Amino acid sequence: MTEKLTLNMNAYLPLRDVVFNTLREAILKGELKPGERLMELQLAARLGVSRTPIREAIRMLELEGLAVTVPRKGAQVAKMTEKDMEDVLQIRQTLDELAVKLACDKITEQQLRLLKGAVRDFEESTRSRDVKKVAQADVAFHDAIYRAADNPKLMNLLNNLREQMYRYRVEYLKDETAYPTLIAEHREIYEGLVRRDKETVAAAMVKHVMNQEIVVKNMIREQE
């Protein structure tokens, strides 16, 4: 915990947002571990700002599910049990299915081309052996679908759900033997969207998320 969090001041944003992003990143990357206390004074000193933006950032983390606060005792990084993970994945599966069904109806030709690009980018990224890149490409693929679904609230929710399991997802993507499956599933989803075949894409997406679920759950179990 002694590593120094540093603010990315480039953006011209209120400090609360900069702090929020910084803390979120730190939590998702595992630099701030589940259960670790988030003490205002300490964070303020570390990040070189006052307590006010820290407090507001914590309120935001709280509602994102990344932190929990007990009144008069302060905040700590949210813990995630296997049950929590299952619960999140269940919701994600359902909403991902909805998203891809909606996309089936609404996706435009241009968005299909972008999606095709995302599929290709993902394939290429897996050859780079750079997990960070793979994760980014995967996010891009799913984002393209979310955007096509044309439901901003749904997109928000799904991004949030994804975020909540980011820590485990990165571990998951380190398993290179899973890449061929992932690539095949992406292709299947893409092609289903081209044919606008709802049943196919829905089934493919459910399978896709389910595969993640199995691997992520194994991973959690191994961690203990």
Next chain:
Amino acid sequence: MTEKLTLNMNAYLPLRDVVFNTLREAILKGELKPGERLMELQLAARLGVSRTPIREAIRMLELEGLAVTVPRKGAQVAKMTEKDMEDVLQIRQTLDELAVKLACDKITEQQLRLLKGAVRDFEESTRSRDVKKVAQADVAFHDAIYRAADNPKLMNLLNNLREQMYRYRVEYLKDETAYPTLIAEHREIYEGLVRRDKETVAAAMVKHVMNQEIVVKNMIREQE
């Protein structure tokens, strides 16, 4: 807008939570109208607290989707277009279906008895001609199902989605001609759960939410 918001200080809660609840109520009840600015100094003066808890409450409202803030310009009550409403209802429908399916597998005998009570309470409340009571009874019915689904994250999400359309829901429940349909649907869902017949309950729930959707959308159109 000149009505005086007053804090319910009874509870032993941080002021930010009291303020948050107060503002949320005010927004949901329509006392604070969509688009209305939420000025910190003004709210602080009105509620008799300082700006700090107001600011933190606004950050919380923001992530609940009840307020939107533009940096350096401040916050305002979130507006909801018909499209927004459709988007929310689409998500709600999907998640309500998931919840009731999960409940089908997991509901206990005791929870079934509670649900039966909720069905009966709802029927009785419709005879009282007290919209507030009817709304409460409806919430209780759905909450019983959410609890049975045994997925706290899902329950949170659904409560939040419900909240986002509370304003319109209350209007919706003023239409007494809809009561018999609602009662019948509740019964259908309850009986499906007793028989643990997933297909039936899922279909019934989808129909139930869809009916709401139609009425609420008509309502919005009329408002213009």
Next chain:
DNA sequence: CTCCTGTATTTTGTATACATTGTATGACGT
């Protein structure tokens, strides 16, 4: 009359000071 500009005012952003509560430590009595 319109548009620009500069200033005054309002409002948010940030920092800090003070108050209150939670927690740990240690003395004291049993």
Next chain:
DNA sequence: ACGTCATACAATGTATACAAAATACAGGAG
């Protein structure tokens, strides 16, 4: 030795002061 209470310290809760930005408006130039 154990428990209880008092006190000290640390962290959060709240209020206020100051800074910076956005807005409104008035006055002047074209």
